[in-house]
Amino acid sequence: MKLIIEETADAVAEYAARYVRRKINDFSPSEERYFVLGLPTGSTPLGMYRKLIQFHRAGTLSFKYVKTFNMDEYVGLPRDHPESYHTFMHHNLFRHIDIDPRNVHILDGNAADLKKECDGYEASIKAAGGIHLFIGGIGPDGHIAFNEPGSSLSSRTRIKTLNADTIQANARFFDNDLSKVPTQALTVGVATVMDAEEVMILITGAHKALALHKAIEEGVSHMWTVSAFQMHPTTLFIADEEATLELKVKTVKYFKGLMELHRRLVE
Numbered sequence: 001m002k003l004i005i006e007e008t009a010d011a012v013a014e015y016a017a018r019y020v021r022r023k024i025n026d027f028s029p030s031e032e033r034y035f036v037l038g039l040p041t042g043s044t045p046l047g048m049y050r051k052l053i054q055f056h057r058a059g060t061l062s063f064k065y066v067k068t069f070n071m072d073e074y075v076g077l078p079r080d081h082p083e084s085y086h087t088f089m090h091h092n093l094f095r096h097i098d099i100d101p102r103n104v105h106i107l108d109g110n111a112a113d114l115k116k117e118c119d120g121y122e123a124s125i126k127a128a129g130g131i132h133l134f135i136g137g138i139g140p141d142g143h144i145a146f147n148e149p150g151s152s153l154s155s156r157t158r159i160k161t162l163n164a165d166t167i168q169a170n171a172r173f174f175d176n177d178l179s180k181v182p183t184q185a186l187t188v189g190v191a192t193v194m195d196a197e198e199v200m201i202l203i204t205g206a207h208k209a210l211a212l213h214k215a216i217e218e219g220v221s222h223m224w225t226v227s228a229f230q231m232h233p234t235t236l237f238i239a240d241e242e243a244t245l246e247l248k249v250k251t252v253k254y255f256k257g258l259m260e261l262h263r264r265l266v267e
């Protein structure tokens with residue numbers, strides 16, 4: 001596991017975007033060989049998306065031969081609702097870059113048969129050859145995608161009922177009205193993300209500090225689903241100073257001591 005500690009959320013976004021650019025460019029994607037990215041929504045990855053757009057505009061990054069799979073989507077929210085993850089991705093990334101819309105995959109929370117939709121999603125990921133880099137954010141309770149506390153760490157893409165904490169956390173996007181927040185979502189499973197060649201998790205803010213501690217300093221537990229990535233051979237956590245507040249000084253010192261080495265990964 002790598003833990004990158006940057007001073008601010010903005011620096012986290014910069015590191016993450018540079019890392020993604022480096023990965024895609026080193027891969028040299030082509031018509032015969034697409035780079036496959038797993039993508040999150042939420043406020044945490046917004047800064048990274050802004051930088052990726054800048055890189056694209058500056059001509060240092062193309063998404064022409066990139067396929068994407070988003071982590072999750074609400075059930076029953078119209079696709080064009082301002083808070084749907086379809087809308088979020090279109091507004092914050094896809095409409096600004098050169099990705100072919102046929103290469104964008106987002107779960108359909110309005111499908112007539114939701115189970116079939118989820119099984120088909122797993123099959124599409126397989127058909128694309130698997131995910132090279134899965135990027136995620138986490139909830140303050142340590143959930144990844146919508147894998148709420150108690151989710152099986154072997155879970156696959158499925159329908160999930162949201163817990164009270166997540167509904168509360170997401171109410172800010174729905175006029176702070178709990179009754180407007182959808183109560184169910186389709187989400188990739190923990191095992192779906194575990195299958196990726198590499199996983200990058202962005203964690204910013206003091207309200208995520210306990211989750212980062214549970215993710216890396218305590219045991220693997222389905223009550224903090226992000227902790228499953230302790231079992232992944234190549235997980236990269238990128239955190240700001242605030243998110244490290246619950247970590248041991250020893251942990252922080254160790255990873256900060258490696259920063260010079262880790263900077264080289266994005267130069």
Ligand SMILES: N[C@@H]1[C@@H](O)[C@H](O)[C@@H](COP(=O)(O)O)O[C@@H]1O
Nearest residue numbers: 040042043044137138139145146
């Ligand atoms: N399903 C999403 C997660 O994928 C996201 O990581 C989390 C945190 O969002 P934020 O980055 O806004 O804190 O929100 C939702 O629960």
